[in-house]
Amino acid sequence: MKAFLILEDGTVFSGTSIGSERDMISEIVFNTSMTGYLEVLTDPSYAGQAVVMTYPLIGNYGVTPDMESKKAWPDGYIVRELSRVASNFRCEGGLNDFLVMQDIPGIAGIDTRALTKLLREKGTMNGMITTNADYCLDEVLPRLQMYTVGDVVQKATCKDTYILEGNGPKVALMDFGAKNNIARSLNQRGVSVTVYPADTTAEEIIRSKPDGIMLSNGPGDPESCTSIIKEIKKLSDTDIPIFAICLGHQLMALAHGAKTYKLKYGHRGGNHPVKDLISGRVYISSQNHGYAVDYDSMDASVAREAFINVNDGTNEGLSYTGKNIFTVQFHPEACPGPQDSGYLFDRFLDMMKGAK
Secondary structure (H helix, E strand, O other): OEEEEEEOOOOEEEEEEEEEOOOEEEEEEEEOOOOOHHHHHOOHHHOOEEEEEOOOEEOOOOOOOOOOOOOOOOOEEEOOEEOOOOOOOOOOOOHHHHHHHOOOEEEEOOOHHHHHHHHHHHOOEEEEEEOOOOOOHHHHHHHHHHOOOOOOHHHHOOOOOEEEOOOOOEEEEEEOOOOHHHHHHHHOOOOEEEEEEOOOOHHHHHHOOOOEEEEOOOOOOHHHOHHHHHHHHHHHOOOOOEEEEOHHHHHHHHHOOOEEEEEEEEEEEEEEEEEEOOOOOEEEEEEEEEEEEEHHHOOOOOEEEEEEEOOOOOEEEEEEOOOOEEEEOOEOOOOOOOOOOOHHHHHHHHHHHHHO
8 A cells, every 4th residue: 555754844755654544743863873763662652753764674574572661662664675574583574564463554665864954954744644646735834833742742652660580789769751761671680670750749759769760861851850850859959869761861951050951863773972071081882862951051069071073062961960860862771772871870889889
């Protein structure tokens, strides 16, 4: 069946329908990872967005157990070629069947390179995937311009508290749309991880007497999370060590008076270089975010810049003065992506030991 991708600037790409056949309107973003498409699909940070995969062949190893959550989150999926044959010893089915089961509309057979170049030049745009060949552009474009991502943190967070038992320190993980591998990376180091919904109060977290607090990744505009930011400020006023990733990094900065801003087309992929400003070493990182912290808006006495993005100089991490708090914009748990920055979890463990 033929399908169409319509962008808010009026550009139309035609291709083949994959996944669900229903119409979809969302924010169109691109991911440059060469592999790990299943982890991308199950990353809650993509709630409210449709993902373009820049690597030309997607689905060649089918659906494997590499899930970052229990379901897929993107509103839509856009690829150059969807593999017709899945070959992997762990394969449990084909990717197209997975998209159908998850009710995710998609389009294949379009020039994803041209689409990505367009998004880089003009910035992230809203778009529609439809199988209706009789669409009316004059009716579609106003609908695209009206679309907003909305409050997706409450959509992506867990509904109830749960625990991953361990024999080491106790960590409270605030789930703003957390990938499974964050809790897993801690748990593999012996940490007992208690995962809390995003709307949990600081008082409840503090009452549980954790040795450390982890603030997770998540979707959407950080400045819209006003109630969460207030609770994070209360947590930061304690002496409990805190490590924050991605959205958690942005929310901590907002809690300390800094500002965030939307990037032109975001950072999404497994090949982003970040520089540690203390050691001077550059790490290759996994990233998935459309907003960044404006470091110039941060009081220099509150936090110092710890990491920067080598490509565009944007802030990639902060270390808070006089506090056991450090935050990063990238994903040390990777999946998909390099393991270069996994040592940050060990640094967090050392911080908790030093706080005792």
